[in-house]
Amino acid sequence: MSTFAFNATVNGKKIEINIKPNLRLLDLLRDVLDLTGTKEGCGEGECGACTVIVDGEIVNSCLLLALQVNGKKIITIEGVANDKEIHPIQQSFVDKGAVQCGYCTPGMILAAKALLDKSPKPSKKEIAIALSGNVCRCTGYAKIAEAVLDASHKI
Amino acid sequence: MINVGSYFRPQTIGEVYELLSNRKNPTKVLAGGTDLLLHLHKASEPVDIVDIGDIALLRTIGEHEDEIRFGSMVTFTQIQTSEIILKNYRALAKAAAMVGSPQIRNQGTIVGNIANASPAADSVPALVAVDAQVLVASSGSQRWEKIVDLLARINKVNLAGNEIILGVSFKKIPGLRSGFAKLGKRNALAISRISAAVGIVAENNMITEARVALGAVAPNPFRSHQIENSLIGKSLDEAISEDVLEAASAAVAEKLGNRASAPYKRQAIKGIVRQALEDALDA
Numbered sequence: 001m002s003t004f005a006f007n008a009t010v011n012g013k014k015i016e017i018n019i020k021p022n023l024r025l026l027d028l029l030r031d032v033l034d035l036t037g038t039k040e041g042c043g044e045g046e047c048g049a050c051t052v053i054v055d056g057e058i059v060n061s062c063l064l065l066a067l068q069v070n071g072k073k074i075i076t077i078e079g080v081a082n083d084k085e086i087h088p089i090q091q092s093f094v095d096k097g098a099v100q101c102g103y104c105t106p107g108m109i110l111a112a113k114a115l116l117d118k119s120p121k122p123s124k125k126e127i128a129i130a131l132s133g134n135v136c137r138c139t140g141y142a143k144i145a146e147a148v149l150d151a152s153h154k155i
Numbered sequence: 156m157i158n159v160g161s162y163f164r165p166q167t168i169g170e171v172y173e174l175l176s177n178r179k180n181p182t183k184v185l186a187g188g189t190d191l192l193l194h195l196h197k198a199s200e201p202v203d204i205v206d207i208g209d210i211a212l213l214r215t216i217g218e219h220e221d222e223i224r225f226g227s228m229v230t231f232t233q234i235q236t237s238e239i240i241l242k243n244y245r246a247l248a249k250a251a252a253m254v255g256s257p258q259i260r261n262q263g264t265i266v267g268n269i270a271n272a273s274p275a276a277d278s279v280p281a282l283v284a285v286d287a288q289v290l291v292a293s294s295g296s297q298r299w300e301k302i303v304d305l306l307a308r309i310n311k312v313n314l315a316g317n318e319i320i321l322g323v324s325f326k327k328i329p330g331l332r333s334g335f336a337k338l339g340k341r342n343a344l345a346i347s348r349i350s351a352a353v354g355i356v357a358e359n360n361m362i363t364e365a366r367v368a369l370g371a372v373a374p375n376p377f378r379s380h381q382i383e384n385s386l387i388g389k390s391l392d393e394a395i396s397e398d399v400l401e402a403a404s405a406a407v408a409e410k411l412g413n414r415a416s417a418p419y420k421r422q423a424i425k426g427i428v429r430q431a432l433e434d435a436l437d438a
Binding site: 020021048058059062063064067070111129133135 | 156157158159160161162164185188189192193195196204206208232255256257258259261262342343344
């Protein structure tokens with residue numbers, strides 16, 4: 001299989017590599033770039049564990065060929081905190097007990113971030129809709145919704 | 156493993172036509188990819204991919220004097236939030252808003268939804284209700300085809316290997332009040348078990364025109380003249396009435412025959428048509 005040039009910005013850093021066309025964005029992030037915060041929960045776009053932000057919008061990285069996001073700006077969970085401290089959304093998740101096994105958490109936080117970046121003061125319903133593509137087996141969602149609401153008060 | 160052979164990223168529609176002509180290997184056009192990537196997992200031989208993501212003019216939604224048109228890269232999110240769609244045909248925006256999840260809606264396209272031809276495709280009943288057409292093109296020719304004629308039963312469309320859908324068009328219906336309802340096993344990330352798009356035009360409080368299309372109760376979504384006729388002539392207060400809901404039940408019973416889902420769907424359709432009518436009348 002021939003390789004193709006892939007250029008994108010991942011968490012603020014320019015990436016230029018050659019990849020095979022059958023590489024999913026999820027595989028590029030985890031296996032090539034060693035950014036294992038993005039998880040594969042189902043591989044079919046039904047759980048949201050693989051959620052990343054591409055050009056400001058959340059997408060399922062298991063349903064994208066890496067080459068589809070050539071030239072775009074990608075943010076993974078590793079790009080949410082800055083050098084000194086965790087993001088207010090992450091702090092709220094910790095404070096509100098919104099993390100149990102943690103597997104859904106990266107996707108949840110990115111969905112929350114994409115929401116708050118566009119709508120800084122969302123209603124509870126808007127939060128529920130924004131996170132409706134992310135499933136959680138542990139928490140029952142209540143703490144997660146509280147955490148996002150809490151973060152919206154701080155940002 | 157995703158079974159991809161070669162990957163192409165044309166910059167113009169002309170290049171797309173060239174790439175689709177005389178292909179030796181199985182070739183698929185990639186728009187959003189939310190359905191295609193799942194098919195690629197199951198493909199028995201490598202599939203060549205023609206990614207149309209760079210063709211900017213396919214991402215536009217336009218309002219013309221008597222029709223609305225949008226291109227084949229337009230996503231569910233774009234339709235959901237489009238002023239043009241919300242103003243002219245709310246049911247389509249509502250249908251788009253109920254597809255999958257925000258992640259799927261940000262990436263998936265309406266035309267992909269049509270071309271994948273699932274019986275449960277959510278945007279399709281809304282489009283079929285207004286007799287929407289698609290522009291089918293290849294290097295030799297272009298033609299407009301009604302979506303109902305394009306769909307050829309489950310996961311099949313009447314498209315030749317060298318053809319691509321460039322966009323969708325539907326005529327504006329002045330005074331149309333429209334609504335959409337979907338029955339799924341949960342509120343999001345749900346495949347429709349039944350869906351209904353309804354549109355009514357009323358003059359002096361009386362229904363003069365009705366458009367009703369049902370999804371997930373037949374191989375492809377379809378307009379139900381039976382339900383439409385039961386609405387015409389009724390006053391707006393009478394729209395949600397026993398005989399309209401019975402017409403819906405009869406239409407579904409006829410389509411589903413002896414299928415295991417028939418007893419359930421024959422009853423559930425009444426609730427969905429009721430919801431869709433309430434949605435339309437609320438607007």
